[in-house]
Amino acid sequence: MVTEDRPVPPVPADFTFAALSPATFLDRAAYAFADRIAIIDGNRRFTYSDFHRRVARLTSVLEGLGIGPGDRVAALCTNSHVMLELHNAVPAHGSVLVPLNIRLSEVELVYIIEHSGATLLVATAEFAERAHVVGAATGVRVVVAASEPSDEYEQLLRGASEPVYREPDERGLLAVNYTSGTTGRPKGVMYHHRGAYLQALAMAYHAGLGTGSRYLWTLPMFHCDGWCFTWAVTAAGGTHVCLRSIDTAQVWRHFFADGITHFSAAPTVLTMIAEDPAAAALDHSVHAGTGGAPPSPALLERMAGLGIEITHLYGMTETFGPIVVNQWQPDWDVGSAADRAVRTARQGIGNIAAGHVRVVAPEGVDVPADGETQGELVVRGNNVMLGYYRDADATTAATIDGWLRTGDLAVMHPDGYVEIRDRSKDVIISGGENIASVEVERVLDGHPGVVESAVVGRADERWGEIPVAYVTVRGGAQVEADDLIAFARERLARFKVPREIVFADLPKTSTGKIKKHALRRGE
Amino acid sequence: MVTEDRPVPPVPADFTFAALSPATFLDRAAYAFADRIAIIDGNRRFTYSDFHRRVARLTSVLEGLGIGPGDRVAALCTNSHVMLELHNAVPAHGSVLVPLNIRLSEVELVYIIEHSGATLLVATAEFAERAHVVGAATGVRVVVAASEPSDEYEQLLRGASEPVYREPDERGLLAVNYTSGTTGRPKGVMYHHRGAYLQALAMAYHAGLGTGSRYLWTLPMFHCDGWCFTWAVTAAGGTHVCLRSIDTAQVWRHFFADGITHFSAAPTVLTMIAEDPAAAALDHSVHAGTGGAPPSPALLERMAGLGIEITHLYGMTETFGPIVVNQWQPDWDVGSAADRAVRTARQGIGNIAAGHVRVVAPEGVDVPADGETQGELVVRGNNVMLGYYRDADATTAATIDGWLRTGDLAVMHPDGYVEIRDRSKDVIISGGENIASVEVERVLDGHPGVVESAVVGRADERWGEIPVAYVTVRGGAQVEADDLIAFARERLARFKVPREIVFADLPKTSTGKIKKHALRRGE
Structure with a gap:
């Protein structure tokens, strides 16, 4: 690597303050881990130096396409280098990312493009056709990344000039992540830079990510920005291994061929992985975070037999992904498999960067920590959304006395661990x-x-x-x-x-x- | 643990913001790790529940002694539960901690008490006499903690009433850490809550601290607040094992009897530990952070033989402890012992929460990253001090173009790792x-x-x-x-x-x- 390729962050006036923004992790990685592999996406491999250079160019492309600070950039992308590049370039540039659920219908996509006011839609090749349909219906500018020399995305990157970096307001808008939520129309969850930065640090900490980590992208990056692992893996200097679609045979090939150390998946996906004919005991330890439903004792046992260690997590789009983690305590190792499964079924405690989490009765007081009395789980803190985009009523409805209502019924165990007893009914x-x-x-x-x-x-x-x-x-x-x-x-x-x-x-x-x-x- | 003992943090108006303050980690630990051992100090053991309850009482004691928000509370304490309690109670209460180097002379202590304007001095039993001399000379109120039922500190705690918590300004003053620095008179390095919070997270991350960690306090807690491990160990839910004085035989007893997993020490102390007659290969892996001078190849080899893995770090009081870490990369494992020692001798890269670190020529431009051209190491970011207390001139002299000058001469290696070549000459x-x-x-x-x-x-x-x-x-x-x-x-x-x-x-x-x-x- 030559010195000229090094990122040159803008020099702020104050030597004791830097805005907390998840895009800054890539600046650090480009210095510290320049020659390490940042991304594996099919046959393409990008070092952190490559990754940073492409992101710098992408900021220039955004500016060239007329995207200004605060403008929304929608992404209809599979798990790919393109999605990772957008996750860094858009915040560094000062615009706002709108990651789209690739499974939505065209009608739903049109609704989100219009509601978010996005003026650019970047799509990976898989969704080119739908992106153009949405483009025709909304007038949004569409750029397709086919990962081939002839595609527009690559052409634009090649033609880029000077990067355009803007020092963010750390509590300013980073992304709008649309969720089905509970009330029908998709709602735009407003992410701020500070929350994503802290959540990324928390994920790197709890997952134990390091320079030797290889994170397999089974979790869609459009989901809560991949629970902020899109930034956490970069913060750790690990390698993102992209999985463009859930193909469990492919998952096993990656486990063995790429030395995967980490991934995240719902229990249903874990079951699919365990049931694949290629499933075999791993030669190295793999750590998986799971959420959405408690992993069953049978599943835990099966995964342990394969060499996959499970951590149960809980979160929602409104909380940047897992705000609650089942942080394991060493004394628990001694219990029977059944005891351990009971422990693992609990969602856990607030993560290391989270605020306090509470279970409250309808009148707003904490339920007794008896593991039996149900109440609503409420959360607050830096890894909670700013609110719903253009929907102050929904924001108000979701909050109570300065806390965010999760809509999930839970109990508080005597040891301070939370267990969800019932998903919000709707x-x-x-x-x-x-x-x-x-x-x-x-x-x-x-x-x-x-x-x-x-x-x-x-x-x-x-x-x-x-x-x-x-x-x-x-x-x-x-x-x-x-x-x-x-x-x-x-x-x-x-x-x-x-x-x-x-x-x-x-x-x-x-x-x-x-x-x-x-x-x-x-x- | 009964529910009534749970901490009740103040409820702020904004569900998406919490001030970053290192004292909040204890709130979390008191919920999540209530019955785990937080502190071992001689024959005394405190759970996180005990620890939190004592800290709550200590906030009340501070208030009762007339300490107001922003008032300075000096601590002349050995590594002890008292020092850990002060590290949490003082920030939670909204006052400012002044940790004193226990090796200073009475004249120097008097200078710092007067310069900081401290109105309370808490001392552990070892320093009772000197504290009273300083008290007589300055008029500062002295409270001695003898860890016995009759001591004043315990009496005050027992008599405490309601805790007094104040939501901090995260960029407000947390502590004033006096350093000899390079210009004679001790200078008061102003720590802010945000910096200590982020540095604690970074230390927990880099050291890999978890609920099973047992951190032996060989490093003085008065040094950069123990490199912020005073808070990092609590954030992780690990156990603080206090060492009231450096006694290498005692270190080895703790290694074996308490299952120590982590400690920090200068290479000179590591050498003393390795040379102790009790030194023997450990039955479990221990991680040590070292700084102040590069660990020699002989020392590294010796420590490895004992089961102690070394990470080289660099920092100064002005940077909350280690702002630079020699983050190890897996490819480096394959080199010879000599190659590894050469790698380990380098101070490293900015830590995960640090800003960019640079090596600059006198005219302020980066030196080439050739591993040969020397320049001054300059740093900036959230884990850099606010400035020197009551010494704006010294603050100005220590900064250049929005960067803090470390005064240390270094080279930048082609891979982005920094190596100090010469300590600042004075x-x-x-x-x-x-x-x-x-x-x-x-x-x-x-x-x-x-x-x-x-x-x-x-x-x-x-x-x-x-x-x-x-x-x-x-x-x-x-x-x-x-x-x-x-x-x-x-x-x-x-x-x-x-x-x-x-x-x-x-x-x-x-x-x-x-x-x-x-x-x-x-x-």
């Missing part, structure tokens, strides 16, 4: 994806033959939960289940479409609310 | 302590028989360096070396007193400056 978690039942109901209710509907999750071995719709049909209307499913499929991401339609009168409370608990129990 | 480092030659010279020059003096360090196997004074005597004066040493001993800490006096004419440059380099070379 959210279905299928294959690690949140499905807002209200959103699906709204679509079904839009069908001319439907009176009303209620969508609940049903336990499923593979997906954790699948959405099932209970539907009341208008008198005289001829509606078939297949019609309704096709109707939903045109309007929703595939994973949100009900797997089953049950025609029924809906059970209601005396005040007219649908008794979803009864539906879930199959009553 | 500082002698003896047994890990900085001695400002100017300060010693000022004392010697005060002797009626002395014309002028120059104090330099001489290499010493045990202490790293020892101070040697070159003295020019007035014509006709009868001055013996022993007289001068006795004269110095009355006015300086023992470690600063010259070990040898050489009577000579001092070599000078054409502009009249003493050629200290020549003296160091023995010319």
